[in-house]
Amino acid sequence: MCWSATADLVAGTAVAAVGVACVARTRRARDLPLAALPLLLGAHQLVEARVWHLGGGTGPATLAWAVIALPLLAAWVPVAVWCAVPGPARRRLLLPLASGAVTAALLAHALATRTVRAEIRGHTVGYVLGLPHPELLVAGYLVATIGAFLLSGDRVLVTLGVLVAVGALMCGALWRLEFVSTWCAVAAVCSVVVWAWVGRRSPVRVGV
Numbered sequence: 001m002c003w004s005a006t007a008d009l010v011a012g013t014a015v016a017a018v019g020v021a022c023v024a025r026t027r028r029a030r031d032l033p034l035a036a037l038p039l040l041l042g043a044h045q046l047v048e049a050r051v052w053h054l055g056g057g058t059g060p061a062t063l064a065w066a067v068i069a070l071p072l073l074a075a076w077v078p079v080a081v082w083c084a085v086p087g088p089a090r091r092r093l094l095l096p097l098a099s100g101a102v103t104a105a106l107l108a109h110a111l112a113t114r115t116v117r118a119e120i121r122g123h124t125v126g127y128v129l130g131l132p133h134p135e136l137l138v139a140g141y142l143v144a145t146i147g148a149f150l151l152s153g154d155r156v157l158v159t160l161g162v163l164v165a166v167g168a169l170m171c172g173a174l175w176r177l178e179f180v181s182t183w184c185a186v187a188a189v190c191s192v193v194v195w196a197w198v199g200r201r202s203p204v205r206v207g208v
Contacts, residue, residue, distance in 0.1 A: 002184035003123040005052030008045045011184035016042025018191040022198045033080035035198050038191035040076065044068045045184055051125060056118035066116045066127060067108075074141050075104035078148040081157065084201075089153040096151060100144030103137060142168075156197040160190060 002008040019039025026035040047068065050061040078096040085093070110131055119126045131137055146168070149161025167186030 002045060002048070005049045007184060008049035008052060011188060012042045012045030012049060014042070015045060015184075015187050015191045018042070018188075018195055022191075022195055025195075025198050026201075028201060030083045031198065031201055032083075033076065034084045035194065037077070037080060038187075038194050040068065040073070041187045041191060045187065048125060051118050052120070056120045056125065058115050058117045062116055062118040062127070063111070065118070066111055066129065069127075070107040070111065070141075071104040074100045074107060074144050077145040081148040081152050084157075085152050085154060092151040092153065093148055096144050096148035099140045099147070103140035103144055106137060106140075107131075154197070156193065156200060160193045160197070163189060163193065 022035040078100040082093045116129045
């Protein structure tokens with residue numbers, strides 16, 4: 001997700017700190033899953049710092065990275081958005097929820113039956129799993145994650161969805177060139193947007 005172990009460590013620590021602040025700032029229980037998203041993204045980057053340190057391979061750090069990146073986020077994001085939005089808006093999220101559930105189940109099965117391997121490729125880390133029908137899985141993943149934000153009806157979350165979509169395109173292009181991974185920057189920007197969303201949701205306390 002970042003271009004070196006040090007970059008992942010620094011960025012992961014910063015993003016996780018924003019996540020802790022978001023959770024502490026949250027006043028509604030139903031907002032907690034989404035408020036905790038930066039915490040999950042930060043932990044993900046810290047795990048990849050370990051993958052860098054080990055030089056890739058097929059160990060527990062690589063598996064942990066894949067579990068968070070693939071089935072966990074595919075299921076977490078649409079559920080978190082569904083919890084946060086008002087009742088009438090939840091009907092629009094049925095497609096991302098279903099897509100996330102199916103995609104997460106297929107990805108979890110792939111991780112349980114195959115070996116994921118991390119490969120250091122210049123300034124990027126590539127993860128090889130040999131997924132069946134990868135195009136369909138990628139489509140389902142994007143519908144579950146980006147789609148949930150775009151269909152939320154919340155202005156800030158829609159903006160977050162646009163940022164994630166643009167960031168995914170940019171990072172994908174750079175990763176294919178095996179030049180540098182910039183997803184850590186996207187995760188940092190998204191974490192700041194979640195911080196702003198949490199602040200907007202939190203009731204203002206007026207002193208007497």
